[in-house]
Amino acid sequence: MKTYLLLLGALMLLCGSLAANNITVSNARVIAPTDYTTADIAFDLSWDNSWRLDTSPNNWDAAWVFAKYRVDGGPWQHVTLGSVSSSPTDVTVELMDNKGAMIYHSVTASGTASFxxxxxxxxxxxxxxxGMGLLDLQVFAIEMVYVPxxxxxxxxxxxxxxxNNEVDEFYTCCEDRLPYVVADAGAILVDSVAGALFFNDTEDPNATVSKRPALRTGSIPAAFPEGFSAFYLMKYEMSQQQWVEFYNTLTPSxxxxxxxxVQTSDRDNDGWRNRVDTSLTNVASTTNPFVPVGYLSQNDMYTYLDWAALRPMTELEYEKAARGTAAPLNREYAWGTTASRTGSYVLSNKGASNETVQGPTVSGTVRGNATLGTTDDTEGIIAGPLRCGIFAASIPTASRLYAGASFYGIMELSGNQWESVVVMTSLEGRAFTNTHGDGTITSQGLYDVATWPTTRNGVGFKGGRADNGPNFGRVSDRTYTTLQFSTAxxxxxxxxxxxxxxx
Incomplete structure (x- = not known):
């Protein structure tokens, strides 16, 4: 982390730039005001593998940028943004709710973004x-992808x-069981009547925990984010470095x-690659900063999203983000085919920012790459998720199939770690709306967005994990959307x- 110390009259500013998931904020500085009503936060921003397409799927990647500040070592607070002071040529800086800015190419582009x-x-x-006291400022950036x-x-x-059918997949009721088309942003009828959205509610004989009953009648309200409307989604799973940066802005309580x-019933261990260390009193760290974080609860996840002024993803948005506008394919994965890697990977530069896998082919056939089931390295020492975006960095040529990328270029939607989603199988889940966090959490370290689920009844999991069988990584598989885990x-x-x- 680089730091900048500016002494301007009575105002002292300590500005930091932070990097995670190969995105970097540098040269961060505050251009101090004279009247302390507004001040410019200036910085440079860059990340690799950026794009904007003027052909299908007509989307782009972006950076969600927000800032936190504190005075004289006090608690960190979320910065309120007033406007965009200036932006580089051919770059769009879009302010959202005064809590952050989405920054992206405004013209066709490919390669490294450098703003x-x-x-x-x-x-x-x-x-x-x-203007009085020592001011610390941190600017955070998260890579996102636009889903039109x-x-x-x-x-x-x-x-x-x-x-061969995915477990409990959605379909149009009744006899033909064809895919259900989300044609607009209105309410969706759920019922066993012709033309309605429907799904089965089966028991998994191999599950170690019981299911909760699924609500299969009524309507999904128009306010529920059903995936028709545009949204931005994180390009990668959350890294351990992102979690550390969040944790280090919190108060002791x-x-x-x-x-x-801390030790739990499913405590961290080296085998699952979790290296978040909070043994020091005032700072957390990790020796696996580029590997996805794990050992999270619902409360952990949603508190991070509230802090970052984001919101959770719904299970309907998950299918849209993975499949896009393409015609559905039975048993497909996020990369759009039914072929998944089955052989083990050999890992290079383990734990480093350039961690890659060798040999992204099987018997001469290109298969979608994912960390699922039997893909642990031949030395048997992975036993957990691989680094965020590893397959895109490992491929010999640009390819959605090689990279294991979704229709819109989102990574690891199949495999690596389970994707937490808000489900539509309970009243609590259906009460969820497109309301984002405000950057502020409670004094006891908990999210407080009124429409977000507060119990497990509103939450499920999609996409599979590193030690799952490949079937769990399929886009429409809903095996784990109604499993009843312990508590939030x-x-x-x-x-x-x-x-x-x-x-």
């Missing part, structure tokens, strides 16, 4: 800073062999609640989330 001297106006007066507005399909349709390194505080090594900014 110099982006300036956001800080509403100092609203935040109540009067439009119709898409849920479910993949029936297979002649029922054993908040850290006690969000300490994922229960932590699991394979669980985490992705943040969304809905539009």
């Amino acid at each position: 110099t001297d982006v300036r956001l106006a800080w509403d100092v007066a609203t935040d109540g800073y009067d 507005e439009g119709a898409y399909s849920l479910g993949t349709g029936p297979d002649p062999d029922p054993a 908040q850290r006690t609640a969000r300490n994922i390194s 505080n229960s932590r699991y090594k394979w669980l985490q989330t992705r943040g969304v900014r809905g539009l």
